[in-house]
Amino acid sequence: MKPTNSTNSTNSAHLTGTALRAGWSRGVIELRQTFTNGADLVSHLLWPVLMLTTLYFMRDREFGASGLLLGTLALPSILGMNAAMGMMTMSQVLTAEREDGTLLRAKATPGGMRSYLTGKVITVAGGLVADLAILLVPGMLLIDGLAAGSAGSWLTLAWVLALGMLATLPIGAILGSLFPSARSQGLIQLPVLAMIAISGIFYPVTSLPDWLQTLAQATPIYWLGLGMRSAFLPDSAVQVEIADSWRHLETAAVLGIWAAVGLALAPVVLRRMARRESGSGVAERREKALRRVG
Amino acid sequence: MATKPSNDMDVDGVVLDVEGLRMRYGTTDVLRDVTFRARHGEVVALLGPNGAGKTTTIEILEGFRMRSAGRVSVLGTDPAHADEEWRARVGVVLQSWRDHGKWRVRELLAHFGTYYVPYATDAVPRPWDAGQLLAAVGLSAHAGDKVRTLSGGQRRRLDVAIGLVGRPELLFLDEPTAGLDPRARYEFHDLVHRLAAEHRTTILLTTHDLAEAEKLADRIMILSGGRIVADGTAEELARRTAGADEVRWTCGGRRFRHETAQSTQFVRELFREHGEAVGELEVRRASLEDTYMALVREHEQGSGADEAAGAGEERQAVTAR
Incomplete structure (x- = not known):
């Protein structure tokens, strides 16, 4: 019945290749779509414009007696926060596309689930990188005192961003699989907003009470912010950080732990979620959603 | 037969083989004992009330x-443990809602086609060319449109196209024309006919529309109370309840209606008695609808009685209703 082992393994490698290629083209097509229609373009641009406006008004305010400007401190932190927000995007997209039947279509297609997830990672990660550039490029022109000239800053940006996405996207996929409807996604926003509030993004974390500092250091958002600050701020700025250090090792360790946990759990949770998808499930959610509108 | 190796499917041409299928949610049995088979190239409708x-x-x-x-075999494999290769031979037409709204019609179809490339064989080239497939479902004029701008009928035809893009041997359609206007429904029926005739695709569709089942299917199975209660061609099923012909006529400005087993004889006597006074005569033979209504009514009561067996009072209450 089954082909022999050797043909089986070449066959499955071949199938994996097809699934990944389909996922790649899916990701690229959807990424292009988000930059070629009005509503998506607004959502790409709105947040950076709001942030840049805020930064512009903060640019002359000093932080304490450190001689550092708040705007300078905040820009890299906001970059870090944006990177962490990929988690929310992933979670929202998964829930929405489970609701509208995109996932069921993937399930009905050979190799579809794998391609779907590959495509989603590409769309979300690609969108994230684009959004960072949209914020960073004008930000560097508006804000003084950044140390972004060296190759070292870009290298730090690259590894912190890559590891940060590995840490946050699987968690986002897990959250997106656990919540039943797009509406309940609102519930996830609250803890994430709380995490942002204490993460030292808008105000240095060292000015928070000790217990909040401890809590903040358990979240990937804090470490993404710290990593970005280490990439873009002059060395003198390290004095407002915990232990007067950029703590690259700790950054890699904490983000690495989040990544390992997420990557280990995500396939299990996603598989369980996918197994339960069916046409009647989608129809039921459609009924519910339409009743809310009507 | 039951112990036959599953890969012998092609020998006797049985594509779907279901025996004693049971589905239980909590303490209710939604399906009790569903048993049926479908052969290669057959169009089978699963008909039943909501x-x-x-x-x-x-x-x-x-x-x-x-x-x-229960035992279920689809294309020789148990779908509960099927792999991606099996998935590539099966087409599922999903009822789309708003998924892939930003995709362009042709782009989406071509994309789903790429998944089937490794499953091409000498006999079955896969995927179906997107342009040809769009022409087959009548969407060529909308190839460049965004999916969300399509009308309900156009979307449904795209759903069918996506279900077909891998040239499946077996196609599942769940309530395919729900929500379609009469013209879109007509076009859809035409499409299903062509698929069955030109490509020998085996099709299983569900519907609660009798006319649709009669029009599309080679064979109709009526599902009621969690069982297949009737299985045959539309004519065979209609003949099952002889005796419910309906005769309507007018006489002296009044309308009459009579149900009889011998409609021909009844009409003969009607003319003998009233002659010229009989007008607007109409005889409606026992139809699939009559059989359907009779079967569904009978089995709803039957299953009610089953559940209440042993509890005398409850049983009476059920039959009284």
């Missing part, structure tokens, strides 16, 4: 839902 278990049955066959008990 809540009869049609969707549950088709989702079990599609491999989207686990069954509680």
Whole structure:
């Protein structure tokens, strides 16, 4: 019945290749779509414009007696926060596309689930990188005192961003699989907003009470912010950080732990979620959603 | 037969083989004992009232839902443990809502086609060319449109195209024309006819529309109370309840209606008695609808009685209703 082992393994490698290629083209097509229609373009641009406006008004305010400007401190932190927000995007997209039947279509297609997830990672990660550039490029022109000239800053940006996405996207996929409807996604926003509030993004974390500092250091958002600050701020700025250090090792360790946990759990949770998808499930959610509108 | 190796499917041409299928949610049996077969190239309609278990049955066959008990073989494989290769031979027409709204019609179809490339064989080239397929479902004029701008009927035809892009041997359609206007429905029926005739695709569809089942299917199975209660061609099923012909006429400005087993004889006597005074005569032979209504009514009561067996008072209450 089954082909022999050797043909089986070449066959499955071949199938994996097809699934990944389909996922790649899916990701690229959807990424292009988000930059070629009005509503998506607004959502790409709105947040950076709001942030840049805020930064512009903060640019002359000093932080304490450190001689550092708040705007300078905040820009890299906001970059870090944006990177962490990929988690929310992933979670929202998964829930929405489970609701509208995109996932069921993937399930009905050979190799579809794998391609779907590959495509989603590409769309979300690609969108994230684009959004960072949209914020960073004008930000560097508006804000003084950044140390972004060296190759070292870009290298730090690259590894912190890559590891940060590995840490946050699987968690986002897990959250997106656990919540039943797009509406309940609102519930996830609250803890994430709380995490942002204490993460030292808008105000240095060292000015928070000790217990909040401890809590903040358990979240990937804090470490993404710290990593970005280490990439873009002059060395003198390290004095407002915990232990007067950029703590690259700790950054890699904490983000690495989040990544390992997420990557280990995500396939299990996603598989369980996918197994339960069916046409009647989608129809039921459609009924519910339409009743809310009507 | 039951112990036959599953890969012998092609020998006797049985594509769907279901025996003793049971589905239980909590303490209720949605499906009790569903047993049927479908052969290669057949168009089979699963007909039944809402809540009869049609969707549950088709989702079990599609491999989207686990069954509680029974034996199920689809293309020689148990769908509960099927692999991607099996998936490539099966087409599922999903009812789209708003998924892939930003994709362009042709782009989406071509994209889904790429998944089937490794499953091409000498006999079955896969995927179906997107342009040809769009022409086949009548969407060529909308190839460059965004999916969300399509009308309900156009979307449904795109759903069918996506279900077909891998040139499946077996196609599942769950309530395919729900929500379509009469013209879109007509076009859809035409499409299903062509698929069955030109490509010998085996099709299992569910519907609660009798006319649709009669029009599309070679064979109709009526599902009621969690069982297949009738199985045959539309004519065979209609003949099952001889004796419900309906005669309507007018006489002296008044309208009459009579139900009889011998409609020909009744009409003969009607003319003998009233002659010229009889007008607007209409005889409607026992139809599939009559059989359907009779069967569904009978089995709804039957299953009610089953459940209440042993509890005398309850049983009476059920039959009285």
